[in-house]
Amino acid sequence: MTFGEYIRKLRKEQGKSLRQVAKQVGTTHAYIAQLESGKFPPPTDPVVLALAEELGEDPDILMVIAGRLPDGLVAIIQEHPLEFKQILQRLKGSSKEKLDRVAREIRDGKW
């Protein structure tokens, strides 16, 4: 799914108009429409973050869909770049179920 398609899906799910979103983000409805149709590339970081806030999406997720790595994730990867590269290569093509399993650690509490 492209960035524009993802934005459109979120906007429709929330029943918001192009004008409503554009007003909150500080741009025009024509720009949002072009963005959704893929005629413009993903916007700058501040606009992506504003869209995330307006559409109730995790900003890190929207940044990744825009093709960028959020600073927080970059810092994590920089600690062990080789290992993260290997992990991602190993998980390439995995099913959602498998990724869910990898992502879900059993929490250890106090006992």
Added chain:
Amino acid sequence: MALTLDSNQLVFSFPNIHEGAKLSIEFQRTLRIPDDGKTYPLPPGFGRFPVKHTDDYLDKLPTHWKEHGGVFLPIYQAEALWISFRAHTPTRHAHAYPFAVKIGTGKKSALTGKEWEKGLHKKDYCVVPEQPWLDGYVIEEGVIAQFVAVPLGQGLTVEEQLGGDGIGGIQIEVFPMKAECFERRWPKLPPPPPDQRLGIRCRSLGPAAAASNYSADSIRLCDEDSVGEMGLGAGGRMKQQVFEDPYGKDEWARNIDSTRRCFVHLANSMAWENITGEKPPETPVTAAAYERYNYPWYDYYSDDLQAMKGGKKFAGVKTVKDKAAEKGLKGVLPENQSVQPKNILVVPAKAIRNGSW
């Protein structure tokens, strides 16, 4: 290191220690052997208990379960279980990656009866893959008392008899072998051809062999608004060696970044449905019905490994049957008729130590 849940198995991974350091632990449903003073062979497994993350049901579980974290599984009163350990074999190695595993019930060691303590202590852990299964409390050399579920608060659990607070559940802590020790003992080799690998006779028959057999009124129901917390008591005697560490304590990675632990809560099966919305497994077959079908029992032994002598603390622990009688509790251990197992399959430990899982 990571601990995840995969197809109702706990999967402990230690990529920080060795890329192949991975251990799966599962809880097998089984029949309860009679608590009649006789010593029985190993019963079969009827498949894994379903297991869930406590974090997925925090609004329906007691506060202390939230604090403990971990997972939970459903178990009927008087139902038995055994714990299965499976160490994975790293690529291009001819031996499964070894682990030291501590098992506690209600924060008392199932091997020594002593209070649960951080770290590894003398004879309070078993070693996998040498130890493939644990069915109960190590009460004598080569003899265990089967794990049997009983409600907390009635004084029937082993932990309560040993002065515990009634915390319930099963506690697990896993320590992988140090990578340098593993590589020194079993250096990388070309993989053996598949036809030279020895298989292990599987002890689990799967759920098909576990036809429901307890009468409905023999299963005590818990209060509907309770999770029906269960603990483990000492059931019938069973022949099972629990082996001492053949490698030595210094072989295990023991710093805080190298170990992983898990609290496994036991919920009454009827409460399980209220919590998860899913039906619990059928009640398991009785020993008498199982024997009528001439299904197999198992005898697993090793002449080479030293078996533990049994925890002295267990000397004063009574079985569920005896403790219930002492307290005047009726119906705690239904369908306890003696049986005479005939079809016993012998599984030498060497088949596992040399083999592949």
